[in-house]
Amino acid sequence: MPIKQREFSKAALKKGFVRVKSDHCYFYLKNSDNEITNVRTKIGQHGNLKDISDDLLAVMYKQLHFESKNEMMRFIDCTKSYEEYLTYLRARNII
Numbered sequence: 001m002p003i004k005q006r007e008f009s010k011a012a013l014k015k016g017f018v019r020v021k022s023d024h025c026y027f028y029l030k031n032s033d034n035e036i037t038n039v040r041t042k043i044g045q046h047g048n049l050k051d052i053s054d055d056l057l058a059v060m061y062k063q064l065h066f067e068s069k070n071e072m073m074r075f076i077d078c079t080k081s082y083e084e085y086l087t088y089l090r091a092r093n094i095i
Helices: 005-014 054-063 069-076 082-091
Strands: 017-021 025-030 036-043
Touching: 005 017, 005 025, 005 036, 005 069, 036 054, 054 069
Parallel strands: none
Antiparallel strands: 017 025, 025 036
């Protein structure tokens, strides 16, 4: 189930990610101390109306260390909070 780039961007920025634009649009997670972590992903710069395909979502959920694409979709849909995500990453020694 593809999602719009704008939806992902909006959710990521609300959940502690920062956006850095270069050849692609990169998203880096900041921790509770406001430091950039090694958790990151990127999307193309095709405009806000472009869909993120299922294939790309499958890559992104692994980059963001989710256990499944459905878990990442819950994060994007704002049913999983930033604090829950940080706790999840810390429990797995990712950050």
